[in-house]
Amino acid sequence: MTRFRYSAVDAGGKAHAGRIDATGIEAARALLRDQGLLPVFVAPVVPWSLGRFAPVLRHRSRVMSPADLAVFTRQMATLLSSGVQIEAALSTLADQSSPRLAATCRQMRQSILDGSSMSAAMRALGGGFDRFYLTSVQAGERAGRQGAVLTHLADHAEGRLRNRQTVVLALIYPAILILVSIAVVIGLLVFLLPDIVRVFAARGADLPPLTKLMIGLSDFLIGNATLLILAVAALALGVGAATRQPAVQRTWHDVLWRSGLARQMTIVQFSGTLATLTQSGVPLADALTSATATVGNLIARDMLVDVARDVRDGLPLSRALARKDGFPPMMITMIASGEAGGALPDMLGRFANDQSQTLQARVKTLVGLVEPLVLLGMGGIVMLLVLAILLPIVNLNALVG
Numbered sequence: 001m002t003r004f005r006y007s008a009v010d011a012g013g014k015a016h017a018g019r020i021d022a023t024g025i026e027a028a029r030a031l032l033r034d035q036g037l038l039p040v041f042v043a044p045v046v047p048w049s050l051g052r053f054a055p056v057l058r059h060r061s062r063v064m065s066p067a068d069l070a071v072f073t074r075q076m077a078t079l080l081s082s083g084v085q086i087e088a089a090l091s092t093l094a095d096q097s098s099p100r101l102a103a104t105c106r107q108m109r110q111s112i113l114d115g116s117s118m119s120a121a122m123r124a125l126g127g128g129f130d131r132f133y134l135t136s137v138q139a140g141e142r143a144g145r146q147g148a149v150l151t152h153l154a155d156h157a158e159g160r161l162r163n164r165q166t167v168v169l170a171l172i173y174p175a176i177l178i179l180v181s182i183a184v185v186i187g188l189l190v191f192l193l194p195d196i197v198r199v200f201a202a203r204g205a206d207l208p209p210l211t212k213l214m215i216g217l218s219d220f221l222i223g224n225a226t227l228l229i230l231a232v233a234a235l236a237l238g239v240g241a242a243t244r245q246p247a248v249q250r251t252w253h254d255v256l257w258r259s260g261l262a263r264q265m266t267i268v269q270f271s272g273t274l275a276t277l278t279q280s281g282v283p284l285a286d287a288l289t290s291a292t293a294t295v296g297n298l299i300a301r302d303m304l305v306d307v308a309r310d311v312r313d314g315l316p317l318s319r320a321l322a323r324k325d326g327f328p329p330m331m332i333t334m335i336a337s338g339e340a341g342g343a344l345p346d347m348l349g350r351f352a353n354d355q356s357q358t359l360q361a362r363v364k365t366l367v368g369l370v371e372p373l374v375l376l377g378m379g380g381i382v383m384l385l386v387l388a389i390l391l392p393i394v395n396l397n398a399l400v401g
Helices: 025-034 054-062 066-081 086-096 099-113 118-125 131-143 146-203 209-223 225-243 246-258 260-279 284-293 298-312 317-322 329-341 344-400
Strands: 002-009 015-022 038-044
Touching: 002 025, 002 118, 015 025, 025 038, 066 086, 066 099, 066 146, 086 099, 099 118, 118 131, 131 146, 131 260, 131 284, 146 209, 146 260, 146 344, 209 225, 209 344, 225 246, 246 260, 246 298, 260 284, 260 298, 260 344, 284 298, 298 317, 317 329, 329 344
Parallel strands: none
Antiparallel strands: 002 015, 002 038
């Protein structure tokens, strides 16, 4: 008998993990199926020295990058929309993808062959598939429109990848500028400023106040480096522990909901998800429940839970949203117009696209402000250091003269 490590899902899609004794991998899979579980991953238990790292390495091997996720979603959408079966589509992608993505496709295919649904296989893998993605795929399965849902998800993933690349490219120059400025500041404090101090000490002259301030700051940082590192680490751990407290999370999410940019991001995500689901044929009540589950802001999620309940009770979506604070009048007006004209999915999609473009413009503006702000900030710091060095030189010349 050999002991195997496994991960599996039950009929409700809940993930399970553990160990099981069997004569082989196929026998282990058969035992799991006898227990009502759909095996996702089964492998022999290796010695503890290596087995301790196996789950971490296996998880990292399954995690897809945003680029891989966009490619996977677009190709799956194309194949499924063309009538290709899910198992065949995953096999095709496994043969022509990168090693990491190919391994993910093979494991998903094996789970589906064992009787699991596509969303359950993705949920068991947990590699790069967020709540929005999983909820959308599950809703598409219920509606029998997996190809259409994956097409919308591909557009979403590719748009998010483009935004990510835009932000990264925009921040490369400021990051390089900050690193170079820090190197210049350290060089001035460590190599040049001490020489000037020694010259002034030999002459018996007093240093300018700005130079004394910089020297004191340099001595403090050098003398208390260990203490400062420990203080920063303790602060980071304290903030991390505090943010995991429910009361702190709700307070922070309430602050975010009251801020314009964060609230707009939440509304864009919710409206885009709701538009994707309704355009794919998912009933409004189910789409509202699924879209609400993808909202990360706790305050907004609580309000949307109430909205979904009101809609199930027969209240129009526009009136249910109008009862809550924070949703823009334009959103409510466009939804009301879509309800009146029987074109709610199209109106939701139009509103989501408009708000997404507005949000992208705001983000680009904020990112564009980073570069001049960094230039001003680092330029001011370097200027103070240069003055702290030049003033003693000027005073020294005056003494010599």
